[in-house]
Amino acid sequence: MKTTKKIMLSESELPKQWYNIMADMPTQPQPMLNPQTRKPLLPQEMEDLFAKGLVEQEFSEKRWHDIPDEVLQLYKNYRPTPLVRAFGLEKALDTPAKIFFKNESISPVGSHKLNSALPQAYFNHIQGITRLTTETGAGQWGSAMSIACKHFGIELEVFMVKQSYEAKPYRKVVMKTYGSKVYASPSNITEYGRKVLAEDPDCRGSLGMAISEAVERAVTQPNTRYTLGSVLNHVLLHQTIIGLEAERQMEMAGEYPDKIIACFGGGSNFSGISFPFLRHKLTGGRSVELIAAEPAACPKLTKGVLEYDFGDSAGMTPLIPMYTLGHDFQPEQIHAAGLRYHGGGRIVSQLKKDGYINSYAIEQLEAFKAGILFAGAEGIIPAPESTHAIAATIREALKAKEAGRADVLLFNLSGHGLLDIPAYEEYL
């Protein structure tokens, strides 16, 4: 145990650019479609909904994107994050595998979501936008946007899936502490929300519904735009800061991952940690296996089909080509609320189709068991979402043990679970 446990980068080593995998994909994903015309969506058609700077990124095929200086300075509040060698977990599993994790839980909101919230707020701010809307499932994204908007003096309205709103009372207080307005979705402040409630007054909501409400609210209010915490290309782009740091840190550790593992909701933390490594494989360099850990209750990559679908329940978004369970899919009320999204996004779906991504569908019980084991071995109580990545990592570590192979495994600890304690209480 004399080896370095945490591999740290200095602030000056913080990557200065995000990586856009679109530049290196062997097959470009199909375009998004305008649902009325069914013609490829044009950038200007998205600009009523998203800040221009973000729309540019969404359509960009340029490999490297400069991180704006103001965003870099804000990243320095919590980045670079540590890469940790999970000696405790290795010992608990008695495996020859070398397990590393990127600890994204140390951000002020406890997850990786801030990596995209900051640039999203920034690009809206420089365009003069004064109000944003968004949705949140587990509350991680809503909290991150709340900090980001507070910094730039932007008002934020968050539509929080009602089931989470009730099950995670602390989360909404966190968002309010930063000055945001938080509504349980479906709410009665949007037309869509009222329609849903009229049909089913007891409806406990879904991410798709919350997106519909936030989108409706954005397009019906003055000087307002919408923000999304996953799925879209520009979100994945921002999250590559995770993998770009991890790449340097693995180098410092003298290792290269054989397998990279992350939980999968809409793809933001998964893409963030894995794409910078995958780029080498795509450009003829070193190979790596990518494993998406989905909840068995919402297995879009493992059991979905690749087709055009809406990003929201009401069908207000463009049509997106993606592995989907259907935009009206209503997953069970699992604790990993951040993974309860029906689709996988354009880029991830194309890479999956082309054979670059494997996926596991993991039952909630296996995930929690893995989370408790990890908490005991490494001290950190993981977010229910992240427990899926841990469960998949444990599967791989045990495979390595069986084969007597010192596989190098890298997983993303996307967040801690301190605000998800009721879920653990139920499990215990």
Added chain:
Amino acid sequence: MKTTKKIMLSESELPKQWYNIMADMPTQPQPMLNPQTRKPLLPQEMEDLFAKGLVEQEFSEKRWHDIPDEVLQLYKNYRPTPLVRAFGLEKALDTPAKIFFKNESISPVGSHKLNSALPQAYFNHIQGITRLTTETGAGQWGSAMSIACKHFGIELEVFMVKQSYEAKPYRKVVMKTYGSKVYASPSNITEYGRKVLAEDPDCRGSLGMAISEAVERAVTQPNTRYTLGSVLNHVLLHQTIIGLEAERQMEMAGEYPDKIIACFGGGSNFSGISFPFLRHKLTGGRSVELIAAEPAACPKLTKGVLEYDFGDSAGMTPLIPMYTLGHDFQPEQIHAAGLRYHGGGRIVSQLKKDGYINSYAIEQLEAFKAGILFAGAEGIIPAPESTHAIAATIREALKAKEAGRADVLLFNLSGHGLLDIPAYEEYL
């Protein structure tokens, strides 16, 4: 804002020794007394209650203590912690003061308490102790001991002040996740607890009562010892890791603090950050002002008297010479449960008497207001305890502004408030 925001140390720069201020105090504190004989307490009289290694430290006057290698390795799970320049707070206050804070909130339990929990569990473990007891107010110490005991395979029983047990439901789940047993104190599993409940069935407990229960339980169970999270010399010793790191980090920033500020419950985080700096003043070096931020509801340093008093409510501990409000003092039910302790410990009390420590008694409202301001400016929601340090820092920063002085202020962010969200909810 181009300046470095976080000042980081590498793992290899982690201090290898703790600093014992007893070696440099101009006046040695009075000894603890055996309450029966009223003679100075002997080390062996403490060994039924505490591990030998810890008793040795408690009575030691040696300046430097090697940190055991196994503890160092565990420190590396989260240490060194960042020193942060609070540019956001400076801007919000429009002050010429340079504000730095040590971010102890990034430990897996979210506070500095792990710094002493790990060595306490370690010294019990190497002595073959298999069960520990402790008390907890806010739950920070109990959570830290839970992780530490889980690592060393020691059973842990935590007596949690009933008011906190009820007000902070998440905290007990955290402790249980690591395998600890948690009792609301006063409980009916100790004689003292039953006595209190017989007199007042609705009693909501106090730290002093919880200590009495944990002590009784330790001395009446086989192969069991007791652990305390503050007040005692050995706890303060362990916590100096904070200030020793901060000393190097301030040097890297090219600054030296004019004032060091920390919240004050029993003195653990306060002493931890300040003693390594104070040692220079005590040995003829650079001056520094120390400010203890107490809650107005429990102002032992500001309004207490220096005299011999018990450490617990039942009068089971040795007599300790300290600024105290009386061991039967029942503070109001403020949210900063970790600061609701009646006494200040031997070392801090002597230093206070000798003029080395100033204190502020801060009202809860001022503290919360400071906490919300800090959350908006720096992104981190502070623990209710830490908001007192922030309030005192703001006072000093505004003084500096009035005087047009670029004072260098250093405060300790002892923990985050993510598990204390109900307190914020009430405030909002």
